[in-house]
Amino acid sequence: MKRQIQDERIIQEALKQNSLGFTILYFGVLLDLLYRQFILQEPVSGYWDLALLFFGVTFYLAAKRVSSGLLTNKLNLKSIVPPAIAATAAFFIVEFWWLGHKSPVELIISGITFFIGFYGINLLMQYLSSKKNDAMLKDD
Amino acid sequence: MINRIKLARIELDLTQQQLADAVGVTRQTINLIEKGNYNPSLKLCLAICYSLNKTLDDLFWTKGENQ
DSSP states (O other): OOOOOOOHHHHHHHHHHHHHHHHHHHHHHHHHHHIIIIISOOOGGGTHHHHHHHHHHHHHHHHHHHHTTOSOSSOOTGGGHHHHHHHHHHHHHIIIIISOOOOHHHHHHHHHHHHHHHHHHHHHHHHHHHHHHHHHHSOO | OEEOHHHHHHHTTOOHHHHHHHHTSOHHHHHHHHHTSOOOOHHHHHHHHHHHTOOHHHHEEOTTSOO
């Protein structure tokens, strides 16, 4: 009987093309959201569907990265610090210039809360990902 | 990865299309593998070996390995 092997080269090529198409679409939607939010200053009600789709897909990707153990195979507390600082800086910029929250106390408290929250979520993601990697190494 | 598929295929008097049909891929894939422009998966390597009555060592090796 003839072996039935699907042509892996065609499958791989199609997957690569789909992946590139998805990446273009993903960042296109992100740029569109940023443009509507910060340049056009549209109300959220004008683009909530797109935002919901974008954040839904982002959440799905993050969840899959963690559940499959691809995020990291080892906890690294230091590696979370630079992105947490960058995200907090972006948070400050948006709070100060765009939302107009000028009170230093309010800014500092919200900044610290954001930093801890960001760091904690990333730490949890790393922990779950490394647990998945550990489970892969276990024998039956 | 370097291979000797073309030689082994000709020894058995098979065309690229016949080999492609035997392993379940397109002729283009066989052509790319023979030219070294596509690295097949282990599954496909084994299917090619079975079809050509050769072992993996006979057909595939990497640069630097003596054959």
